[in-house]
Amino acid sequence: MSTPALRVENVSKMYRLGEVGTGSLSHDLNRAWARLRGRPDPYALVGAVNDRASEGTRDFVWALRDINFEVGQGDIVGIIGRNGAGKSTLLKLLSRVTAPTEGSIYINGRIASLLEVGTGFHPDLTGRENIFLNGAILGMSKQEIRSRFDEIVEFSGCAKYIDTPVKRYSSGMHVRLAFAVAAHLETDILIVDEVLAVGDAEFQQKCLGKMKDLSTKGHRTVLFVSHNMAAVRQLCPRSILMNQGTVVNSGETNAIIEQYMTLGSTAARIVTWPKEQAPGSEGVSLRGIYVKNHLGQTEGALGSDEDILVEVDYELDAPRGDLRVGISLFNSEGTLILISSDYEAGGSGAIRPEGRHSSTVRIPGHMLLDGKYTVGVGIETPRIQDFVSGETCAFEIDEMVHDGWGPKHAVRMPGVIHPSLEWTASQASE
Numbered sequence: 001m002s003t004p005a006l007r008v009e010n011v012s013k014m015y016r017l018g019e020v021g022t023g024s025l026s027h028d029l030n031r032a033w034a035r036l037r038g039r040p041d042p043y044a045l046v047g048a049v050n051d052r053a054s055e056g057t058r059d060f061v062w063a064l065r066d067i068n069f070e071v072g073q074g075d076i077v078g079i080i081g082r083n084g085a086g087k088s089t090l091l092k093l094l095s096r097v098t099a100p101t102e103g104s105i106y107i108n109g110r111i112a113s114l115l116e117v118g119t120g121f122h123p124d125l126t127g128r129e130n131i132f133l134n135g136a137i138l139g140m141s142k143q144e145i146r147s148r149f150d151e152i153v154e155f156s157g158c159a160k161y162i163d164t165p166v167k168r169y170s171s172g173m174h175v176r177l178a179f180a181v182a183a184h185l186e187t188d189i190l191i192v193d194e195v196l197a198v199g200d201a202e203f204q205q206k207c208l209g210k211m212k213d214l215s216t217k218g219h220r221t222v223l224f225v226s227h228n229m230a231a232v233r234q235l236c237p238r239s240i241l242m243n244q245g246t247v248v249n250s251g252e253t254n255a256i257i258e259q260y261m262t263l264g265s266t267a268a269r270i271v272t273w274p275k276e277q278a279p280g281s282e283g284v285s286l287r288g289i290y291v292k293n294h295l296g297q298t299e300g301a302l303g304s305d306e307d308i309l310v311e312v313d314y315e316l317d318a319p320r321g322d323l324r325v326g327i328s329l330f331n332s333e334g335t336l337i338l339i340s341s342d343y344e345a346g347g348s349g350a351i352r353p354e355g356r357h358s359s360t361v362r363i364p365g366h367m368l369l370d371g372k373y374t375v376g377v378g379i380e381t382p383r384i385q386d387f388v389s390g391e392t393c394a395f396e397i398d399e400m401v402h403d404g405w406g407p408k409h410a411v412r413m414p415g416v417i418h419p420s421l422e423w424t425a426s427q428a429s430e
Helices: 023-037 087-094 128-139 142-156 173-183 201-216 229-235 253-261
Strands: 004-015 059-069 078-081 102-107 111-114 189-193 221-225 236-243 244-250 271-272 283-291 308-316 326-331 338-340 355-363 371-380 386-397
Touching: 004 087, 059 087, 059 244, 059 271, 078 087, 078 201, 078 229, 078 253, 087 102, 087 111, 087 189, 087 386, 111 173, 111 236, 128 142, 128 173, 128 338, 173 189, 189 201, 201 221, 201 229, 221 229, 221 244, 236 253, 244 253, 253 371, 271 386, 283 371, 283 386, 308 326, 308 386, 326 355
Parallel strands: 078 221, 078 236, 111 189, 189 221
Antiparallel strands: 004 059, 004 102, 236 244, 271 283, 283 308, 308 355, 326 338, 326 371, 371 386
């Protein structure tokens, strides 16, 4: 069995919240005394999770908790999750920027990391000098760097500015040169954390192709963090899903992305809130989201050939005018399918009285493919003053599309939507 490129065993990372002021020395002494006696950290709250949305009750938080996984040599692995899930903290541990509080990390080979724009670059040095500096940090000889220098400059597209101090580079130029250095110098593991989003679309595709070549031809290991699910799906056969500082699941990328898109959403097609817990602001509160079939039922299968109703219930504490209710529909890849609001149907501008209200949108049949979807709800004014934003509900269409050749089949149609379009056929005259 081949030696893995890296292995993470029971890794946890704890941070202190707020400003570090008086009393930190006593905390350090208490923690050291506990370690000497083999006791747990006295400031670690057992069972606490890293939830950025809720206010903490202790001064310490576990940014990561009991992380375990293994990556083989030459594998490309995506790491996905919401903001604050612990992805960047994990990559900093792997890059040895910081050390884990608990657990062990085993790395087989040299690592090149792109954790932030301009990572490892000295702003007062030129692009040329920074290439040699980064190579030296990675353990490369001057001759090895010289042999790759022309390739690096050509890939980055920064030849005109190679002798200019990098402090005068744009963020896009920083990323271009940093990725070119990391990808072309002789390292065994490449870690990329979302920085490619700064580059333009053409350069992003160029980088994705290069990372794929590094894995297939150069047997290099790549860890790729991105919120661009299309890029993760294109590059990574395997992915790891993180949430609140823990690994939720790992496996085949398509399945992991589907789980990520429905993370925190309910599959029951109903989300409701009591008034005292309802999301909202300034007298506007969201009371419920309902996904119904064409009969107005929230239970039972949703067919791809039937209308789907999305009902948004909300409450006003006082009469309001110039209000609109809208939805955003996403597929399992995170692709935005459509945006719609009752403003388009003349629902905005009229005075809405105090009390409970409901807005319903009908998604016509023969529009959506079978699969999992997430509907996001927002309530705002046309001037984009948000009262409710980001609340979601998930649903699944599990009936197959009828293609006219026979009974419904089990082969998923390609594409994003599948509307029933009008066709005509005629014989051409000679």
